[in-house]
Amino acid sequence: MVSSEEKGFISIDPDQNPLKEVHNLLLGGVSPRPIALVSTISEDGNDNLAPFSFFNAFGANPPYVAFSPAYSGKDGSAKDTLLNLEKVPECVVHAVPFDLLDQVLLSSTAYKPEQSEFIKAGLETLDSEVVKPKRVKNSPFHMECQVEQIIPLGGTNGSGNLVLCRVVRFHVAEAVMQEGRINPELLDLIGRNGFNYYTRASGTALFEVDKPTGQGLGIDQLPAHIRDSEILSGNDLGKLGQLETMPDEQGVKEFIGNLKTSGVELKYHNLFLHGLDSVNSNPIQARKDMEIAAKVALSANDPEFAIHALLFLADL
Numbered sequence: 001m002v003s004s005e006e007k008g009f010i011s012i013d014p015d016q017n018p019l020k021e022v023h024n025l026l027l028g029g030v031s032p033r034p035i036a037l038v039s040t041i042s043e044d045g046n047d048n049l050a051p052f053s054f055f056n057a058f059g060a061n062p063p064y065v066a067f068s069p070a071y072s073g074k075d076g077s078a079k080d081t082l083l084n085l086e087k088v089p090e091c092v093v094h095a096v097p098f099d100l101l102d103q104v105l106l107s108s109t110a111y112k113p114e115q116s117e118f119i120k121a122g123l124e125t126l127d128s129e130v131v132k133p134k135r136v137k138n139s140p141f142h143m144e145c146q147v148e149q150i151i152p153l154g155g156t157n158g159s160g161n162l163v164l165c166r167v168v169r170f171h172v173a174e175a176v177m178q179e180g181r182i183n184p185e186l187l188d189l190i191g192r193n194g195f196n197y198y199t200r201a202s203g204t205a206l207f208e209v210d211k212p213t214g215q216g217l218g219i220d221q222l223p224a225h226i227r228d229s230e231i232l233s234g235n236d237l238g239k240l241g242q243l244e245t246m247p248d249e250q251g252v253k254e255f256i257g258n259l260k261t262s263g264v265e266l267k268y269h270n271l272f273l274h275g276l277d278s279v280n281s282n283p284i285q286a287r288k289d290m291e292i293a294a295k296v297a298l299s300a301n302d303p304e305f306a307i308h309a310l311l312f313l314a315d316l
């Protein structure tokens, strides 16, 4: 069923493996995926609501999102969402926050076309401004969409159907806005992982990273003793590789000299100076301490300290 072509990897040919396994690979490896709660309307006016995690945004000018209702793996039948969109090519795509999870799960169960998942899942409706399908008041983020294309991705059991949507109106709850932006902590979205796993995008799962500016020197430009360090991780080297310039020998000496005279301010300064003091008595441990100080500096977003400390080490 699987062949191991390279040591440490399992290589899988999707054409030679059961649909379920291929589906599970996608769910596990392309994850967490945002969830679109999609509202549509049938030709005769029945409201429909269903979640889709094969979903993302694809452009801003103009704004496009897409999701994919698949044909049933068992009998090849089409989902109500797809059938509705083929007749009325409009929908509203909603974001799913943590406190809507169980109502959204309820809306994903297979109700008959004439049964409204709004009612079944106890979700409140709001009229849309541009399109016919209704909005879910309980979600804090809505996109009214016109469906431009439905692209069949196989046309058989388990195949997806990519629904390409142009967003014609956004609605954002004031409660999730802060300083003119959507605050992810307030939005508290969930994502879909493989099997029964979900991710909650708030609390300790959220973190900020500064975007690299300019062009980094690259890891290949770091001296070998830094690249080959057993203490620094790939992330640590990545942060150092983002630096645009490398301090020269004089700059390194001055930086460390200033550190010695200015006294200890931060824990990693202390660790570095402690290493420096013991470099003659216990050189191996001292170098280790100094590299760890650089690593801690990197995690504290102080790559300048880290690079000076690591370059200073080379001459010890």
Ligand SMILES: Cc1cc2nc3c(=O)[nH]c(=O)nc-3n(C[C@H](O)[C@H](O)[C@H](O)COP(=O)(O)O)c2cc1C
Binding pocket: 035, 048, 049, 050, 051, 052, 053, 054, 055, 068, 069, 070, 071, 078, 079, 080, 081, 082, 104, 105, 107, 108, 109, 110, 111, 192
């Ligand atoms: C979190 C979540 C994500 C889902 N993602 C998809 C998806 O991307 N594609 C799909 O075909 N079905 C997906 N489903 C299953 C559909 O929501 C389900 O088949 C639903 O009954 C379809 O409703 P409809 O027949 O009213 O369109 C998902 C279900 C859940 C709970």
